[in-house]
Amino acid sequence: MAARRRNNRWSLVGTGIGLMLFFWVADCYLDGVFFDEGSFVQQILHPDGQELAYRIQSMLFLLVFIIYAWRKSLTQERISSSLEEALTNLAAEKARSEAILAAMPDAVSVQDTDMKILYQSPGTRKVMGDHVGEYCYAAYHQLPSVCPDCNLVESFADGLLHRRETSSPNERGPRHVEIISAPLRDAAGRIIAGIESVRDITDRKIAENRLRQQLAAIEASMDGIAILNPGGEYLYLNKAHASIYGYPSQVELMGKSWHVLYPADELQRLESLIYEGGDKQRGWRGEATGQKKDGTLFPQEISLTVLEDGGIVCVVRDISERQKSEGEIRKLNDSLCQQALDLQATNRELEAFSYSLSHDLRAPLTGLYGAAQALAEICSDKMDDTGLTLLNAIRQGCENMEELIEAMLVLFKVSRTELSYAEVDLSALANAIMAELRLRNPERAVEWRFVEGIVAWCDPHLARILLENLIGNAWKYTARHDHPRIEFGQKSSDGAVQFFVRDNGVGFDMRDAQRIFKPFQRLHRSGDFPGTGIGLATVQRIIDRHAGRVWADGAVGLGATFFFTFPLPDKE
Known part of the structure; x- marks a missing residue:
């Protein structure tokens, strides 16, 4: 040209x-x-x-x-x-402006002052379709007139930039957008059109919500959490961090160095640990002594993470209560150790007592019974009725004493025996005990009822002792009934299995229900029903060893029912 x-x-x-x-x-x-x-x-x-x-x-x-x-x-x-x-x-x-607008992810359009569309960026055309020459409110929102909350109308009115966020439902959740509008002027400064930008900020909103949740979790933490710049000054700290050091507000520590929170000697020790050892491993964890705002010292646990830019994320926990608890635990352990030693001494004394029952008391008792028996054989024809009665009283007393010693030895063995758990057929065990009682007392006709297949997870030897005492008691206290009946069974209550032995004997007053499981506590005279008063105490001790429960229900003249439970076996 x-x-x-x-x-x-x-x-x-x-x-x-x-x-x-x-x-x-x-x-x-x-x-x-x-x-x-x-x-x-x-x-x-x-x-x-x-x-x-x-x-x-x-x-x-x-x-x-x-x-x-x-x-x-x-x-x-x-x-x-x-x-x-x-x-x-x-x-x-x-061309450059169109290239810039085409490269922008935002949807950009230009409208004149009558809201007629003059330009649409490719992003706008892709989402909304090509509507150049149409009115924006009709093309975008299918409305007969200008939208009531239109940013561009406000920009035309005051000549300023306006920004607004809005959301709309979506099949994937709420969709958030940001709308920015600004007026366009000619050389004389008159507003001739307006530009509007629509940006999808859903991801940003989701990130903001997550950040708010994380900050809420940090603020709710009982541990003190803080972020420090490379110079050791606070950029952020939660309420717990300020509270641990005795500051009512985080503002008092913002911008300050962490050095104000430690005494001089502790500060020197920490700096050598953190900045010499911590940088190599990008972190450090240990215990320290902090200093509150009022000068009070307290023990703490610190966890530090060194960031790429040299900043530090610090987590602090006041361990005053923990150290106090640990001290109490140590005292408790010392006390338990002493109790264990005392228990060992008590066990040795019990063993000595058991030995005395088995040997030292039985020996003279055996001698006394033997002498009374010999006296009865040699001099019975020379004694009158009074002498014979006294002699029989001596022999009966020796037998009762022997029975009591035997019962106490059983109680002692129950308390000392190491438990060996197994699945025990209680029905078969109860039936065998009843057969033994009938062999010893063939003259008695007792109705026996039991359910087959009742099993429990317990020690077999102790389970036999338990049933011998319960069924033996039922046998004893139904002796005066015309039609005695003894029953063994089980029932479920609140998801737990309860075993029971029931009889229709003399029964007892429920006001004495707790007393019958104590040693030597008898509700009936020994002349009416012989016994030592140890049997039900032995039952209680066996159930205690198994961490179960035992209780009784009865009424005078209407019989009694003794319930007991065994814990379920460990599934592991």
Whole structure:
């Protein structure tokens, strides 16, 4: 284009020179041929002075015209060049702006002051469709008039930028968008249009919600959590962190160094541990002594994590109560150790007592019984009724004492025996005990009821002792009933299995229900029903060893029922 304009300029110069030569030759021809002022050659080579002046004047006129045309052409060329450059720059700027808008993830559109769409970015056209030339409220929202909460209307009214967030339901959850509007002005400053940008901020909102939840969790933590910059100054701390050090608000520590929270000697120790050992492992954990705002010292546990930029995440826990508890636990352990030693001493004494029962007491008792038996054999014919009665009392007392010693030994063994758990058929065990009782007392006719297949997880030996005592008691206390009945069974209550032995004997008053399981506590006279008062105490001890329960239910003259439970076996 520039070369073409240069050619046009030189063509103009050539035309001007040609016209000058043409006028010179034409004037010579007219003067020599038509006006007879000499020959044509003479007019060209030797014109007179007047004619030469006339010709020079004409040439000067043409020269001025040519110079004017030349300058006019230069001015026009500059204007055209400037216009072309402006058009090129405008096209490039338009292309650049459209490229920027096309590359933006936001949906951008331009509306005039009547809300008619002038431009839509590719992102807007992809989501909303091509609606250039239509009204935005009709195209985007299918409304007959401007939206009541339109940001762009507010920007047209006050000439300012406006920002608004809104949300709408979506099959994947709420969709959050941010709408930004701003007015566009002409060179005179008049608002001629407006630009509106819509950005999907759903991911940002989700991240903000997660961050708020995490901050809420940090704020709710009982541990003190803080973030420090590489210089050791607080950038963030939760309420617990400030509270641990006796500060009512986090604001008092913001921007301060952690050095104010430790005494000088502890500060020196921590700096060597944290900055020398901690940097190598990107963290440190240990115990320290902190200093509260009022100067009080307290023990603490610290966990530090060194960040990439040299900052530190610090977690602090006050362990005053824990150390106090540990001290109490140590005292309790010492006390338990002492109790264990005392228990060992008591066990040794019990063993000595058991030995005395088995040997030291039985030996003289056996001698006494033997002497009474010999006396009865030798001198029974020489004694009167009173003597024989006293002699029988001696022998009966020895037998009762022997029975009591045997019962106490059983109680002692029950307390000392190591438990060996197994699945025990209680029905078979109870039936065998009843058969033994019938063999020893064949003259008694007792109705026996039991359920087959009752099993429990317990020690087999102790289970036999337990049932021997319960069924033996039922056998004893039904002796005076015309139609004695003893029953063994089980029932379920609150998901637990309860075993029971029931009889229709003499029963007992429920006010004495707790007393019957205590050693030597008898509810009936020994003359009516013989016994030692140890049997039910032995039952209680066996159930205690199994961590079960035992209780009784009865009424005077209506019999008694003794319930007991065994814990379920460990599933592991």
